[in-house]
Amino acid sequence: MTDLGFFTASDLAPLIKAKQLSPVxxxxxxxxxxxxxxxxxxxxxxxxxxxxxxxxxxxxxxxxYGRYKGPLHGIPIGIKDNFDTKGIRxxxxxxxxxxxxPDKTATTVEKLLAAGGIMLGKLNxxxxxxxxxxxxxxxxxxxxxxxIQYMPGGSSGGSSAALAAGLATLVTGTDTFGSIRLxxxxxxxxxxxxxxxxxxxxxxIPSAWSLDHAGPMARSVSDLALMLDVMAGFDADDPASIHVxxxxxxxxxxxxxxxxxxxxxxYYLEGLESDVEKLFKNAITTLKGLGAELREIEIPELSxxxxxxxxxxxxxxxxFHYEWLQTHVEDYGADNRIFLLSxxxxxxxxxxxxxxxxxxxxxxxxNTFKDIDILLGPTIPITTPAFAQNWVDQNxxxxxxxxxxxxxxxxxxxxxxxxxxxxxxxxxxxxMQFIGxxxxxxxxLQVGYAWERINPFRFRIAD
Amino acid sequence: xxxxxxxxxxxYQQGLPIYDADILHIQNTLLTINYAERNLKKxxxxxxxxxxxxxxxxxxxx
Numbered sequence: 001m002t003d004l005g006f007f008t009a010s011d012l013a014p015l016i017k018a019k020q021l022s023p024v025x026x027x028x029x030x031x032x033x034x035x036x037x038x039x040x041x042x043x044x045x046x047x048x049x050x051x052x053x054x055x056x057x058x059x060x061x062x063x064x065y066g067r068y069k070g071p072l073h074g075i076p077i078g079i080k081d082n083f084d085t086k087g088i089r090x091x092x093x094x095x096x097x098x099x100x101x102p103d104k105t106a107t108t109v110e111k112l113l114a115a116g117g118i119m120l121g122k123l124n125x126x127x128x129x130x131x132x133x134x135x136x137x138x139x140x141x142x143x144x145x146x147x148i149q150y151m152p153g154g155s156s157g158g159s160s161a162a163l164a165a166g167l168a169t170l171v172t173g174t175d176t177f178g179s180i181r182l183x184x185x186x187x188x189x190x191x192x193x194x195x196x197x198x199x200x201x202x203x204x205i206p207s208a209w210s211l212d213h214a215g216p217m218a219r220s221v222s223d224l225a226l227m228l229d230v231m232a233g234f235d236a237d238d239p240a241s242i243h244v245x246x247x248x249x250x251x252x253x254x255x256x257x258x259x260x261x262x263x264x265x266x267y268y269l270e271g272l273e274s275d276v277e278k279l280f281k282n283a284i285t286t287l288k289g290l291g292a293e294l295r296e297i298e299i300p301e302l303s304x305x306x307x308x309x310x311x312x313x314x315x316x317x318x319x320f321h322y323e324w325l326q327t328h329v330e331d332y333g334a335d336n337r338i339f340l341l342s343x344x345x346x347x348x349x350x351x352x353x354x355x356x357x358x359x360x361x362x363x364x365x366x367n368t369f370k371d372i373d374i375l376l377g378p379t380i381p382i383t384t385p386a387f388a389q390n391w392v393d394q395n396x397x398x399x400x401x402x403x404x405x406x407x408x409x410x411x412x413x414x415x416x417x418x419x420x421x422x423x424x425x426x427x428x429x430x431x432m433q434f435i436g437x438x439x440x441x442x443x444x445l446q447v448g449y450a451w452e453r454i455n456p457f458r459f460r461i462a463d
Numbered sequence: 464x465x466x467x468x469x470x471x472x473x474x475y476q477q478g479l480p481i482y483d484a485d486i487l488h489i490q491n492t493l494l495t496i497n498y499a500e501r502n503l504k505k506x507x508x509x510x511x512x513x514x515x516x517x518x519x520x521x522x523x524x525x
Binding site: 210239300301303304306307310311314325326329334337338339341342344345346350352353355356357358359360362392393396400 | 470473474477478479480482484485488489491492493495496499500502503505506507510511513514515516517522523
């Protein structure tokens with residue numbers, strides 16, 4: 001029988017609602033797993049046993065008295081440590097913030113807690129959300145639960161590892177150039193980077209303002225929908241927040257993908273490692289079997305993403321960190337120091353050109369979506385690497401290889417759903433991403449749900 | 464732009480730290496950017512006709 005730690009929120013919610021499962025017992029069970037397993041995985045920076053049990057007790061009382069709030073009520077949630085939590089240390093995985101106690105809570109965390117979620121703790125992450133491997137010299141490097149010699153991905157590596165190891169039911173993530181989707185691929189879980197501005201980033205420590213997104217991560221598509229139902233919506237405190245009608249994301253999830261037109265940009269077929277290529281070809285065949293119409297397409301403007309991504313990320317991030325780089329450089333890992341210093345050496349015309357290229361890319365995507373419903377590609381072109389001794393070189397190299405696959409949707413603000421697509425020859429998960437037009441989250445979740453129903457991960461866990 | 468002396472001097476002038484071990488990595492990062500920049504002209508020779516995406520909070524203006 002599956003351990004309770006690996007149940008999805010969609011499985012647990014009906015049990016909690018029917019008073020057949022106690023939120024306190026569930027929370028205790030997962031906290032016990034954290035105590036036992038996390039010394040090896042390092043997915044948490046700050047577990048919050050006392051607070052979690054207090055919140056679980058409150059949820060239990062509310063439910064017993066008939067005040068059930070909805071499917072997140074009593075569900076244990078891990079929070080990435082770059083989301084501010086009032087009165088609770090928030091480090092962004094960095095020595096810079098080692099003693100930072102925020103005086104406010106990030107909007108999205110507030111919403112999840114108001115929906116009855118239980119905050120298990122603050123999750124480990126690649127320092128400052130600026131790397132893709134999950135290494136962390138200050139709080140300990142997170143390990144991939146499928147094989148601890150391998151990286152979990154980053155920057156939301158604590159989030160993805162906690163899900164894969166059954167150390168949280170749901171988690172939050174952030175994505176500036178792939179930080180939700182890349183670790184989702186490496187740990188075999190699901191992650192959604194929503195449309196820019198759909199989910200508030202108020203109270204999230206910035207990485208690069210114009211590319212930062214917050215989003216849900218989970219062990220199923222239906223759980224992502226449950227989270228998005230709560231997380232999405234206008235926030236007057238977030239200047240990037242958009243005022244749009246929010247659909248019910250969980251409704252009609254099982255619509256299927258018959259007749260859905262899926263385009264595969266040739267850009268996403270270049271430079272793939274052989275295992276990724278093989279699994280992706282299999283996925284295409286499976287999707288055709290599900291009734292989708294697939295064809296290869298050309299979007300030449302995607303080739304602008306590497307330049308635009310590097311310049312925008314490093315430029316905005318080095319601006320945010322400029323004074324600290326001058327005065328506290330010893331508080332940075334070498335990989336981030338190099339990346340941020342490089343950002344101070346690009347010039348203003350390059351930054352502006354990067355923003356011109358972004359407009360060009362958005363226009364190209366909008367044109368493409370006139371004939372195509374959804375785009376598809378591998379989440380990243382490589383299989384999950386084992387940790388190398390030279391971690392600085394490795395971190396910069398993983399960014400160089402993966403950023404071109406992940407950053408286009410950050411630059412253009414499009415939603416992208418990362419799903420597992422199989423295992424490589426080393427037994428590590430490999431992922432792919434469904435990319436939709438702006439505000440098409442409902443559709444990509446429906447397509448992702450149809451995929452999830454037949455994918456090999458439904459019956460495997462990283463135990 | 465990728466020359467060692469240029470990198471060191473630029474960092475120095477900005478009051479930023481210089482670690483010799485970083486220089487090669489910084490050069491590689493800047494090379495990646497410069498190489499990718501060449502693609503822009505190939506794909507969009509008229510890129511300058513595009514208005515940059517700018518971070519403007521419309522709520523401040525209305």
